[in-house]
Amino acid sequence: MVGFTMNIAIYVSVIALLSTRIECKHKDKSIITDENKAVKYLKDVNERMAQEYEKYSEVQWDYMTDMNNHTLEAQTKASELFSEFQKKQAIDTKQYNWTHFSEYNRRQFERLALIGTAALSEKDTKMFINVSTEMEAIYSSAKICVSNKCDLELDPDLEKLMAESKDYDQLLEAWVKWRDASGKQMREKYIKYYTLGNKAAKLNKVLDKEFKTLDDIWLYGWETEDIKKQMSKALDKLLPFYRKLHTYMRLKLEKTFAGKMPKDRTIPAHLLGNMWAQQWANTMKTVPGVDPFPNLAQIDVTDEMKKQKYTAEKMFKLSEQFFVDLGFDAMTDKFWNNHASAWDFYTSDDFRIKQCTDIDMEDLITIHHEMGHIEYYMQYREQPAVYREGANPGFHEAIGDLIALSVATPKHLNKTGLLTIDNSMNMNDMNIKFQLKMALEKVVFMPFAYIVDKWRWDVFSGKVSANHMNEHWWHLRGKYQGISPPVKRSERDFDPGAKYHVPSGVEYIRYFAAHILQFQFHKALCSISQSHVSLHECDIDGDKEAGKRLKHMLSFGASKKWPQLLKELTGTEEMDVKPMLEYFQPLQQFLDNELKGYQENDLKWDFDVNHYFKSSANGFNSIQLLSAKQFLQFLKNGMSLFVAINELFA
Template sequence: MIISNVYYNALIFGVATLTFVESTSMRTKYLTDKPQSSSGDSQYDVEARFALEKMAQEFYFGARDNSSEEWQRGTGRFINKERLDIAEESKNLMPIVVWQEKADEKTKMDEEESNMAEDKPKIVKEKNKMVEDKPKMNEEKPSMAERKSKIAKDKSKTAKEKMKMVKEKPKTVKGVNLKSPAMWQEEAMRFLAEEEPKMAEEKPKIVKGVNLKSPEMWQEEAMRFLAEEEPKMAEEANLKALAAWNYAARMTKKNKDKMDAANARSSTYERVQHERVNLFPRSIMSDPDLRRKLKKMSSLGISAIPDEQLLRFNDILVEMQDIYVSGKGCSYTEPTQYLNGVLASSQNPEELKHAWLEWHRVSGQRMRSLYAEYVELSNMGARLNNYTDASAQWLSLYESPEVQDIPKEVARLWKQLRPLYLQLHAYVRRKLYLKYGVSIVDPRRGIPAHLLGNMWGQIWDNLLNISQPFPDTPSPKVTEALKQQGFTSRKMFQVAEEFFVSLNLSAMPPLFWRNSILEKPTKRRRVNCHSSAWDFMDRKDFRILQCSDVSLRSFLTAHHEMGHIENFVLYKDQPPTYREGANPGFDEAIGDVITLSVMSPKHLKKIGLLSDDEHVESYESNINHLFSVALRKLTLLPFAYVIDLWRWAVFQGSVTPRNYNCHWWYLREKYQGVVPPEKRSEEQFDPGSKFHVAANVPYIRYFISAILEFQMHRHMCKVVGEYDPNDTRKPLHSCDIYQKQQAGTLLRRVMSMGSSQPWPEALKVITGSRCMDASALREYLLPLEHWLTVENEKTGELIGWEHTGEDRATSGGSGMTVAFIIFAVATFLHLWESQCWQLLTAAWSALRPNESVSPSLRHLVHTVEVQMLDRLTGSKNCSHLVMDQDAIN
């Protein structure tokens, strides 16, 4: 393989060179594109100066402990060799030069002092006094108001003393010849001992004055800054949210322009604020809350990229969502609803396949090139925020010490759940091949995606009618009950509100009912119907946008979205920085934890949606109920995992436009056991057929939320006495927390915290543990898992799936073709040398697929090719032969 190694190395060198050139030109472009400030200094100069000041400052104090004694030592001995290096670099930057000169003088004085020390006990005394006085200053820590007046007083005092000095000056001048150099130094020491503390007192006003402030002064300065800034932050967020809402509720050109303007304004504000926030040396501050707030504000998000690119980024997002919302397939006018409806209700495999293919054609496929550009700009923004790429920036929301901690954590949790998922998968696949035949559903392979009752195969509850474990035992017909009882969208939301109120949580504020859109507007207008909850950051306006119909699905979504509103209401008194869940999974989990109670037959009876005649408590009814929960909740987990696994890899660059779709199907098959209805190619872009991909919304939160939801449920049920692990009459799945105010108190506590504490602390409050744990979900579904295991054993199902054995998606594009040809030539030369004719024939067959060559030979060649392509693209390819079950986790 010498030839291919040479080729491989040359390719890597080429790619590295291109990357370097590209990144250099990007940086150059960024620097030249930066706007000029009005003062004449280029914006970049100002930024560079601040950056250097900050760098120097963090260099000295950043790694140290926060004690003021340490800091005093730092300020006292300002310059050392390493510092000079930094100062040298910045010789054109005035503040550093002045700073250096001052420090030089002080170093010189220090040296002379040590010579004088023995002869001058008086000076030593003075110095001791200074040292004694300094800790006293730090101990005092007066309140802000006190300090302000003190500063004002000292200011006038300093002015008076300066006048006094001016008056005394002639005397001093006259006395010149009478004093020895040592006496002058003594005089100067006394002067400095008096003046320095006053100078330092006055400093906090000057934000850019880096070096003369104590940690306490920095803290005060930061507190003043936040007190000024927080109302502005809320106001900016309010304007931005209003413009975004208006566009979502009425998607017109005019509203889009207004939204663009609001986004631009908000970005400008964020940039200015970001610059100021990053002047504060967080590491020397002892107040952990202050450090936390400043840290949260220190990342600029996508606003970090230059204006032109930012505008483009926002346009791309709007365009991708436009495609998603309004793409038209065939003659359908409402593709999203119509095609999703077909997926949900049809049992004709041809019709299902058509609807699936149509949707993927009119959504994802049309945004393929936009997505590549979006990835580039996202990564640019992340790098300007000091992240390696956008995946690291997304994961930073979880505040873990290492970027990879959350992916590892998710992998661990998935490992906990996978055995249960495999049982469910095998059982459902059996029901599907019994229905559609083994020619459509292979009993040993992944399930075709179009047969799962959902466009994305993420929730399988539409398969209930063909897969119910005990079909003769009736299950609650909630949708019918809602319709029969004349429920409207509004009524469903009122019932959801009543649940929260029964826990002593908040009722929806008046503006909620006035401003929300709870069903699709009847007038012909374009609305973004993806359900969403909105916080307008003014502490009173909270809304839901949901195109509800009267159904169990909409009823449960109403609880989910209202869970968001409860969050907004309960953390509204936190500063804007903390008005979000402890981590993004918490926000999602609150409403969902309520749905676990709402879905229970026990609760449905309580609220009159199920009668005793319709439902009798039994083993069979229990298994049926748990099966419906599993089809709604468990099936989402591998899908949620796949979406972000794919995006992390894309952002990290291990998956490129050349193998976007290929990698997507590789992951979907690997984790979900789902395959596309027909072979896909790189012309398509199937990830884009999912809203959250088009709309730039991270998805791993839904995975984490599902784990938290069951964990929270278990803990609350235990606290309210509805569940007892040692009492078989009180299993976890039959718990209903309705009207249990103790549970409400726990929820209130965790929601009120917002993100003011690291999420493990919030988790402790609501689950009693600081660790995420999937065992609660497993425990909830345990009776079902036992039943599924026995059932699958009875019918001899394969637990898991074999790989399809042929490419379900092929990597395409001209780049891949060139690589392929080079590979073929390399293989040819190599094989010529080693005279492996048989392999050569097979390789040729792989290049020109020929039915006369046996499949095993084609596979062999294909495997070699895949390994080669893996090396070229740095990622997995779709054409692994058989799933390595051990490698999955």
């Protein structure tokens, strides 16, 4: 996970709200049209911005590594100062008529000019801060009892339970109680949150661009008008493969939980090894038959790492060497002096990773991912501060995952001396097992990642009313994921709030994009000098030409629009799922054999959200939940009853 930099859009909006309200009316001044003067202004403001980022990052780092009242107070104060700076820059841009400037300079002004949620009045600002803080507090403090064990927190207690338990009732109890303790407690607060967020959006304007809803602010950094359509189009192309995985999983679950599976061919959300059914790889250990080769060891080098006495530092050194062999820079001295998400401190040499490291394969992959972020920071460090971030919100996560695609291959692990490959191994079976695990982590994640923000887009826009928020959540989960709630839900529940990114206001579509982009990058780099190797077997380790191309793209940061950078590397301006589908081609062939005889319609589900909802809305005012047509019928029936009673006693 990226630290400060990748979440800058969120920090700008939330941090800004922590400050004292600053009057946003700009004093009458002559408008500056001279681009040379504007360039000098941009140089000065970027230097100040880097200084402000550095100061705030230091305080944020202190708080994240040592949470106490003192560091919290310091962070709040730093937030106020940072907010004042951000607002001032947005106001100062009004001095310049920058519409005719070069694209490089104009885009800097566009980024500086957005105020975000800080545009709210002082009263609304305090309300927005309070409701945001309250929702996050509800989520972070939620604890439940399961199987007579109490004070269970989400991480690590409940995540471990959902990943390892084979008990249907225990999984159900944890699933329901977590939602009761988290999302259900914040329903009304969330309505207030997005109402204020939408109000803030309408107060923003950059040139002729107007903002209507909170997600308009979130998506501003994509600089792509049809980004929602691109995401929808990508998911549509991926769904046929997803349905194969869904059917494969459903058939295994029907054998394990006979009589407890819905007849509509959906999968109950609590049976997939994850609290949100967003990744299903844990079922390979808990559900018989999911692992097609249970007697074949999973590609896991944890035991070998411990045998070779790996330390956290050795794991980081191994990761550093991977990048050096690609032609990237070695880590700075300050990096090694700060062992402890990846962070950019907006200097030329201060980059850090905050991680509690276990000596296992999972953390070895995670380290390569986080080092990918650090290398990205290092490549664009010469850019002005306003451009020191990923080309779009998905690029940073994609780079980290791109590296992991090579590192996790048997070929690479063998090269590092952590995996011995001999002729007795059935490499085809091992590859299928590895690909299935990858698909249950990456491919099944895609519909969920899309739904989290699709739901918010629909709610923020008013397409879905506040009275139908939870119903729409399950409508989308049923439609795209084929997932159903294991017990009936109502509008008293607020199941989206049981996912961290919803109450914390973190845009989620970036993860959807990152999963597509990583395979596009992987294919482009592999085709440079390893076109003869299957995509799933490609390891770019040591490929200097591939490293050169990757470094070139990363060095621009956000100074070029992401479609342009994507085209320079891959040949296309749009996100494309074809490389992902190509990567998993062996697994698709395996699934086709497993599902032989199944027609296309057999792979689909017949989900009706009404079957999973309580008609009474579980105590909500039923008139409040009626549609206009239903309400008119209600009045008509009431009038008929009144006439009948009147005639009876006439």
